[in-house]
Amino acid sequence: MHKQLKIYLTMFSFFVLGETMLGPIYAIFVKDIGGNILDAGIAWSIFMLISGIGIYLMAKIQDRIKKYTKFMIGGYLLISLGFLGYYFVSNVIQLFLVQILMGIGTVIVVPARDSFYTEYLEKKNLASQWAAWESLWFIVAGIAALLGAFIANKFGFKFLFLTMFILSLIGLVIATQLKDKNGNKSIH
Template sequence: MHKNIKLLLLASIFTHMGANLLAPIYAIFIEKIGGTLIDAGIAVGVYAVFKGIFYFLFDKIDETKLSKRVMMCIGYALMGVGYGLYVFAESPIHVFLIQIIVSLGETVINPSWSAIIAMSLKKGKEKSIYSHFFGYRSFAEGFAAIIGALFAMQFGFSVIFSLMAMFSFGSGALSLMVDEKVISEPQKVKVA
């Protein structure tokens, strides 16, 4: 497996694991800061709608002038900042604003992440790599959901948000290790 793929799969697993520390108890957190189940639904909706808006806006950017690994690092950092801001959230409106930051982060990450993965895949190994990736990520997400609920009960939500931010910042550091030279060079075809 190509080094770039290993790094990016690990970065994705870390970030999804961090997000799933909160996922099953998200509505409880919203309620704790004075919100309702409707507010929890609105927060998820805000995230999805703004992610869609940002994708359409990013379509207008000339990606040849941007470093893919730097873009991913910025995206993971934005997500980390957003997760860290949850510590200070005191109302549903704060959560809605944080969701916009987190959605911007994910939108900055995904096009570069997908492009690097696609360029680093070996022909004929795509299914195997994605199967392993989604399998490992699912294990990590499930484990994180259980741990997140336990940690929230034992230590409170601030610990969860701090862990989420650390996982995202760690993912950003991993993305900076990607070798863009390998990506930009065309594959040489061997003639027998």
């Protein structure tokens, strides 16, 4: 496996850990800020629709620019700010705004990260290198689900959101070591 993929997977694991800590207990958080099941569904729908529509459009832009690491840093930065934004959410409208920010970050990240990962794949090991990404996601998300529930139960949601934010910042620091195939570093 190429060194850049190893760096990417390390960085990605910190983001997955932070991102998936909230998943199983998301509806409880929505209820805690005065929302209900419908509000949780609306918030998730906002994120998914923005992401789904925007990813296709952003990919067209990124196909022309091809500075994948810069897009990844920008997108992951917005997602990190979204994690921090959860800390300040006290009502459903604020939650919807954070979901918009998270969706925009995802729009920027997904085409860039997929393209970056694809650039460094070894043709003879496609299945195992994609499996490394996918299995990492499931394993880390499984750990994060339990860890997030424990943290929220023991210390509260605000502490959980700060933990998510800190994990994402660690991921961002690691991401500064990524280089596009043409040698462009994410940060110069």
